[in-house]
Amino acid sequence: MSNASTANNNMAEHERVADSAGGAVANFATEQLSLVERAHRFFHSNPVAAPAIVLLMAVLVFSMVIGERFLSPFNLSLILQQVTIIGILGIAQTLIILTAGIDLSVGAIMVLTSVIMGKTAVMLGFPPVIAFMAGMAAGAFCGWINGILVTVLRLPPFIVTLGTWNIFFALNLWYSQSETIRYKAIAEAAPLLHWTGQSIDILGAKLTYGSLLMIGLFALVWYALNWTPWGRHVYATGDDPAAAKLAGIRTERVLMSVYVVAGVICAIGAWALIGRIGSVSPQAGMMANLDSITAVVIGGCSLFGGRGAIWGTLIGALVVGVFRNGLALAGVDVLWQEFTVGLLIIVAVAMDQWIRKA
């Protein structure tokens, strides 16, 4: 009986002792932090900081070692052109990875939709706008297939996209009959598809519309991720799907929308690809899948979902571009470029492991 009366007396003895220590537990108080902890917190709340520092240092080192040839407006715009395709696919990849998925089929969707655009315009003789729309629709459809398999059949995204990678690529070979559509044919039938390859010159820099398109896409997706409810839901779904569901988010619909949007972005990547190489080749962009993942990972996006910023992917793509270009200009063998990129990936993921610890 006596323990009941103390309870009615509001709080038990052992709690009074704790209470005299002050009720500061839930006050969100700031505490003293060591330098390492402060660095950790900084990188934790600024996921773009680490890749930005790497990019800055790479640019500095290459400018000092190579000098003018590296730092010329022309060379810098060349790097931008070189990262355009990977950057655009990286946007799609970022969206998927933010939901804790991974998309191995982005490159295959890009190639397939480029073939569809080229064929519709050149072989079937449709107006370029229709060909373009057909490409976008095909991209959306490919993404929709991935989305259905992930949300309805609940298969792991890695396996789904490993499968659809092969399927889309096989369809691409079948539909194109492994034939390249040449530059001249496209230029005659559908100059619209070459638009992304045209450029404007500013102080010797050669900015292609494709590169500008990429930057525009980054801005658009940044807005969607940071300034719309959809963006919040993408982060929440990737972060903790059970919690997101309890908070009233329809996570399946969010996932579905992400895969469809990613498919459309891959189709836009196809447009940039046609502009960049001039022709439509069913063999183009073979490495694009893994390169896009590389850009996202180096950009500081967590493979476990819910963490990362879209600009990180642009920086990640630029880091790879700067290293490849700089090392090439310095006369370093291609294999050491690959070696360096591999090193960067591992460092980036190690950083992520450390940063993710709350």
Next chain:
Amino acid sequence: MSTHDLVMKASGLVKRYGHVTAIDGADFELRRGEILAVIGDNGAGKSSLIKALSGALVPDSGEVLLDGKKMKFKSPMDARKAGIETVYQNLAVAPSLDIADNLYLGRERLKPGILGKVFRMLDKKAMHDHAREKLSELGLLTIQNIHQAVETLSGGQRQGVAVARSAAFARNVVIMDEPTAALGVKESRKVLNLIKDVRDRGLSVILISHNMPHVFEVADRIHIHRLGKRCAVVKPDTHTMAEAVAIMTGAMDPHEHPAGAFAE
């Protein structure tokens, strides 16, 4: 007992899973502005009862009244729209989003006019201001860190965010499922005070807890659930903890107690 102003009332609730009866004709009454604790042994069916009240399950029969109106909740969203908020044991917060984002997760506010309608633009300022206001009302805030990610908070602070979220949006009822289960002594204290604050602001609170001292400290009345139905409603000042546990486990017949089985 009908003289009291009831916010929520349920009668004859039944829910069967195959040949298991989780809710066996349970009744439930929640008064306006009270903290009603719901206690019961594991398997007594109290979580099923709570799920039926929060829309997480649809009972086979029986009815739920909110403010005298019959309710048919098909999902937690329905209950939420009716002004019933639930704080889940596993908190339902997104760790990497900040406090303000979490408060508004799933019900973001859009900018007025074309920015909101066409561009779906979030009204971050309104959300942050409101979040800040709610958190400081509940004494949970030192102003600068509303942009802190939830994962950087302690368990008690996260619970604080979850409670603040429910208090900010509930119009009638807040359901709290084991809010102190994962917390230390001091953090529990803070959360218990929060629960009382929520009640003092005029909301009704349903508190599910296994912690008898906590229940007896904050509850106005205690709903004792046993074998799928309500077997007694007692008050902390008419019954002792030992008696409540005895009723809950079946060691005591509540009708034999001088204060009776149903508290007035």
